[in-house]
Amino acid sequence: MEPNSQRTKVPAFLSDLGKATLRGIRKCPRCGTYNGTRGLSCKNKTCGTIFRYGARKQPSIEAVKIITGSDLQVYSVRQRDRGPDYRCFVELGVSETTIQTVDGTIITQLSSGRCYVPSCLKAATQGIVENQCQHIKLAVNCQAEATPLTLKSSVLNAIQASPETKQSIWQLATEPTGPLVQRVTKNIMVVKCKASPKHSLGYLHTSFMQKISSRSLSERRFFCSCQTLKSHKAGVPKAEAAPRCIHFFACLCAFASDETLAQEFSDFLNSDASGLKDIIVPQLGCHSESSVSACESAASKPRKRKKDEVSVCGQLLDEAQVTLSFQDWLASVTERIHQTMHYQFDGKPEPLVFHIPQSFFDALQQRISVGSAKKRLPNSTTAFVRKDALPLGTFSKYTWHITNILQVKQILDTPEMPLEITRSFIQNRDGTYELFKCPKVEVESIAETYGRIEKQPMLRPLELKTFLKVGNTSPDQKEPTPFIIEWIPDILPQSKIGELRIKFEYGHHRNGHVADYQDPRPPLDQSLELAPLTTITFP
Template structure:
């Protein structure tokens, strides 16, 4: 048929269109299906690639490596088929095969991965998928690292949450499995959690999103993967707010521990809620200004004192004072000295003779968190006949079984209580306190974030820890931190006797170790762990 005969079938008003082009359509980069340029996702149901998220929403980071504090390599990966705010976890590992030959040992390392998306897990167990899923491939090519967030114990102590919530958050934060809260994207964070069937890696995702519309008030939404799939608005009813999970409180505490984050998430920190309301005094900038005020009051006194001594003037005794916080810092330092790895963990009671006013301030700290003054667990009257001073006295005893409360009682700005202390072993078998150098957040991410080609050789980790509460799974009765007060040991001076009793345990490479005094003689060399020698052809 002649070309002219075809043109006769085309209407006259379409005769000057020219030949067809691909204008208005585009090819899916993943499956090759042609879609309209205005489409948000591929129309191929089995592909589902997201093309765009609208003008206001930018694509999320594909894969981010999580800081685990160990050789475990975990990644937060975006689920492309569900949108920018849906993420899953991928675990990468290396399996080794060793072959003995005449020339030596040959080690072959093979990369392996596991995707925790339910559909991918199911397909992998059934052997349906021969190649790695898209999530594992994204993790293998990952270049981004999560940003760890700081969590201050003072902020956690002051947060208006139940003691059980604070205790659980503190336990998760002190586990050697990386930071409690890590930031993945602008809105999404990864939080440590108790390992379960749903969250077998011990991590989950949370998101904090604020949407602003032209006519209505800003809408704040929080979601945690431990909950059912629904958004939680911060201006919702108190009944709904009361259901906020422990991971929400962990994130809120991390936000309030950093000045920049506190400003960015101020709407979540200051919303009207009895279940998670944070006082404005908790924000870091207030704490900083408070510390500056304190230091500003102390420095002139010290400077003037030094100036008087240089001029040969006598020191004014009225100016020599000891504040309650200075004294309390000395108590905390005594506890630190006592928690030494070289000893059995059952020290003699620490004894202090202090004025009644100091103990009144200490008792006020003991009662923080309760509406009334906390009464002692026991009150005992005894007669002292075999030691001075002689007479009848009363002894008041408090048992503290919450490690967070112990820290709240003893923390001072100059001397925070160290719940754990690290040590190194000398060549003569003695132990010496190890102070880890202060590291910036960025360098922590670099240390734990890089992919290790060889296993990391870690030094022997020796630690002591305060035994407060239940510190072992089979423990039935909690171990108390005991505070005893005997008033009027010196009745005219109003001086009483304070006794502090506590126990501490030993950790060796992250495991609880029984105390054993096995220091070798000085002339006997220490036994070192054997080294593995690998030869290659």
């Protein structure tokens, strides 16, 4: 009776079912885990074998080596179990094992790796996984390398971001830890960041998604791994909805620094969220074949030009929009100081004179006062009457004495032109001197530089340097040497233009020691004396 009672429990509409089969599931050929036939990859996270790719998604590059500028081997690896647009970092290294034997010491080198996926990292620390995870295996077999992107300081200076953001980007870009932005796949970039528990390697991933078929805002998406997705349940947040983090601006600056990338990511650069819409994109508008037709069609249709728009089509330039920013001007001042600090001259140059608007000096005075609660007052104020030179009249001169070299650097530093406290030179055969530039990673040409990394610095048999004399630069000096800034306002009263004078001295170093200046050039009236010819007579 018991078997019959079991049969009576089966519903009548299921009574004609046959024997159970494996229809709808399949066995993974690699690890043996059963998966659904519609699955794209094995659900076993330690396996991750790909069965087939989606119709709309192209296979992403499995592993890409990141340029670090050092011996550190970092890889961007695709997380197979999450999809083609999810990537993680893997660090590879070599561990040595020393074994003492009767015959001697045996040193064995084993390749080791660390995967920074939280689940893999946790499993490795707990000793759950005996073998390497799939991400480390992909990194070991990596054959691809990331593409470094150039960052132009002029673009960074033009972006509409806070000074703190610009300074942070510049600091990251100038660190010798690889390029600021590297391209891993079509949509994913690797960006340098400040090291943190979440990003211990100092790198993170950013993603730029856009559909060519539509230019609506809803089709443009940005995501950075420094953000969270709690408020975006549907997936990657939109560019306008996501916070504009520093890594977003860093990528946009890299895109705008290259004409091809600027065209490819024009949707992001054209968006209001970028801050580059009216600054960078119009300058790139007529430099490619795809934009020529647009310029021609725009020229054929009369339209009212916006107030803040610069016309570049047909080489027409709105002169009202040709402006010079304060930082651009300040960079020219710093460059003048660099030119003046030449080893071939005596270190006591004539004052540098600039005629600038009052607003420029107000910004400069703000830099002078940084670090103090109130605006720093001048060290002296002098009234004088000019009778024998133009312009005639009574003027006031305000003088500041800066005796701290770090404050001088803080006043004159700009992202485009940092102040060089010392400058290096080499001596030519004729006794003249020439500026020496030690090979280093330049932010402007970072793509070319990383093609040939110089591991050994150039040998310099004779080290010649000039240095700014600010403060006490010698042990027996009693009074500090000042860096002097003088300001005479209203030299041109209607235009509100004043006169800025900068006075400073610089010294000479020779092989690390202070050297007295010696003029290497011969006097102009000195003629060359030739040795008399010797006549030899043969018998």
